[in-house]
Amino acid sequence: MREILIKPELHKFKTFEEFAREISLKKGDLVLTNEFIYTPFMKESRLDCAYVFQEKFGAGEPSEEMIADIWSAVGEDSYTRVVAIGGGAIMDLGKLLSLKRTGSVHDLYFKKAEVVKAKPLIAVPTTCGTGSEVTNISVAIVRDEAGKTTKLGLVSDLLIPDAVCLIPALLKTLPFQPFAASAIDALIHGVESYLSPSRATLTSELFGVRAVELILEGFRRIGDGGPDARFDYLDEFITASCYAGIAFLQAGCATVHAMSFPLGGTYHVPHGESNYALFGKVLEKYDAIKPDGKIADFKKLIARILGCDPENALKTLAALEERILHLKPLREYGFTKEDIGLFADSVLQNQQRLVVNSYVPLIRELIVEIYSECY
Ligand SMILES: NC(=O)c1ccc[n+]([C@@H]2O[C@H](COP(=O)([O-])OP(=O)(O)OC[C@H]3O[C@@H](n4cnc5c(N)ncnc54)[C@H](O)[C@@H]3O)[C@@H](O)[C@H]2O)c1
Ligand SMILES: [Fe+2]
Structure with a gap:
């Protein structure tokens, strides 16, 4: 087993100014961000670098068209280094600009x-979800051969950023809903890599378990103290999502991500929410089909963290998540009964890199069952 543990340099800073000084942010640097992150955190520094705001090129998660528009607006020779400061969408766009x-x-x-x-790429996440700052994937909404939109991951180790800079204070302006969705995404990264049947490495479990512990402790605090309880715990949340990214870079994501991609691609459901819509049901199925494999250890892990019996672990986990983000049936996102079969085909056709990591064989019948029961 060969493992590239962590490819990028990892830094943590208290403020944007400290970060800008350390990396010598200057003319020639292209900072890809959102204006609503730039204004409170970067504007005052009056640095000489070029700022590009994602929202000028369309709202939401990256699409083929959005990337093409950014490419034509930002000449290939107009910058020497890319600095992506934003959510997973910005990280993934930054990867394409590099x-x-x-x-x-x-x-x-x-x-x-x-x-x-x-070009060198520096990644500064401002959500606590995707772990994209450490991964080798860039996800975009694309049109497949049949002309249907779905999400696809471009995978290459050349996409791994050169440096990751965590600045927990940047999460202060993130509203609670996207905060919660991104934290659940990170939790799912930790869990999918923990249950990954064949790609686990020497350290993937270490990072995955720590991410799950930190996130669930944060959820417990928010469950007890309300949404504002997150503000004393932003450092832990952003650290946990980075750990979860390191875990799934090694061990891979699986069924939840494979099945959520057509949902996100077709109905523009935010990534964390579309994963969450399927997560509980996928764990239930894993437990029903193969209860005495790694899922048994997983239930013990959750029981230890949440202080419940392993038999009740999945239910207790779902109840805690419900206190953070309300679970909605897929039809509330626009998903129709016809999508059940269409999405099942799309998963098998387009998401094989994730399908192969499923804890139990992800056959069409099972995909149909999960979509139907989440409908
Ligand atoms: N490359 C990977 O490894 C990987 C892994 C998982 C997901 N993804 C991708 O990442 C994207 C989802 O990322 P996300 O969950 O971070 O969501 P996001 O990037 O879409 O951000 C969520 C929302 O919060 C806003 N926002 C972000 N930071 C903010 C801040 N500090 N203050 C105020 N508003 C802020 C964004 O503008 C957006 O409206 C999807 O496109 C998904 O496909 C990539
Ligand atoms: Fe994800």
């Missing part, structure tokens, strides 16, 4: 163009 433009965006995602790194 590449040589060897083909169209579509060609890159469908593996028809070569991935060639052109």
